[in-house]
Amino acid sequence: xxxxxxxxxxxxxxxxxxxxxxxxxxxSENNYYLFWYKQPPSRQMILVIRQEAYKQQNATxxxxxxxFQKAAKSFSLKISDSQLGDTAMYFCAFIAGNTPxxxxxxxxxxxxx
Amino acid sequence: xxxxxxxxxxxxxxxGQQVTLSCSPISGHRSVSWYQQTPGxxxxxxxxxFSETQRNKGNFPGRFSGRQFSNSRSEMNVSTLELGDxxxxxxxxxxxxxxxxxxxxxxxxxxxxTVL
Numbered sequence: 097x098x099x100x101x102x103x104x105x106x107x108x109x110x111x112x113x114x115x116x117x118x119x120x121x122x123x124s125e126n127n128y129y130l131f132w133y134k135q136p137p138s139r140q141m142i143l144v145i146r147q148e149a150y151k152q153q154n155a156t157x158x159x160x161x162x163x164f165q166k167a168a169k170s171f172s173l174k175i176s177d178s179q180l181g182d183t184a185m186y187f188c189a190f191i192a193g194n195t196p197x198x199x200x201x202x203x204x205x206x207x208x209x
Numbered sequence: 210x211x212x213x214x215x216x217x218x219x220x221x222x223x224x225g226q227q228v229t230l231s232c233s234p235i236s237g238h239r240s241v242s243w244y245q246q247t248p249g250x251x252x253x254x255x256x257x258x259f260s261e262t263q264r265n266k267g268n269f270p271g272r273f274s275g276r277q278f279s280n281s282r283s284e285m286n287v288s289t290l291e292l293g294d295x296x297x298x299x300x301x302x303x304x305x306x307x308x309x310x311x312x313x314x315x316x317x318x319x320x321x322x323t324v325l
Contacts, residue, residue, distance in 0.1 A: 138318075139318055196257055197254065199244075
């Protein structure tokens with residue numbers, strides 16, 4: 097069974113600084129997708145960024161980028177120039193084949209002014 | 210295009226009762242998945258429906274059931290409610306093209322269920 101581990105339950109960062117959220121996963125699959133989802137205090141979950149396992153290039157979406165280390169089964173999220181609106185729960189998630197999304201327990205990020 | 214909608218947004222029930230939650234996916238999306246979110250267990254997958262058929266099922270007791278209608282709207286039902294069923298129930302929809310779920314899942318705002 098696939099598992100996703102987020103070892104940082106809570107983190108904080110100063111506005112305009114950079115923060116990295118960690119995620120590791122365990123799978124025997126070779127083809128899979130990884131995601132970072134953001135859940136602001138209003139509770140609507142939105143996709144931040146996704147990475148296909150077969151792509152070596154790390155995904156980037158504006159201020160958000162990932163460091164995907166397939167051999168180490170690591171998938172960290174870097175948020176640059178943090179903004180107050182980045183305050184949220186961040187979930188790392190994994191999917192392979194026809195199996196459902198598997199989520200980590202989440203990291204609560206607080207951006208401090 | 211309207212997003213995923215869930216009704217009701219909040220619900221209070223007592224132990225032993227049953228409850229039905231509804232989810233309307235984004236227009237054109239044929240896959241609907243349900244998740245239970247609690248502080249202790251995080252997000253746990255309940256089930257997924259596609260074209261009125263259950264495609265996947267999580268590890269929940271038979272008290273949890275669901276269905277999908279021809280217009281892709283989905284309902285989930287929890288019978289004989291227990292205190293531990295108190296949670297935020299999220300549904301997500303996606304297009305599900307090509308026979309896999311690598312397409313983005315769009316989440317609804319959730320239904321907050323409190324069991325007293």
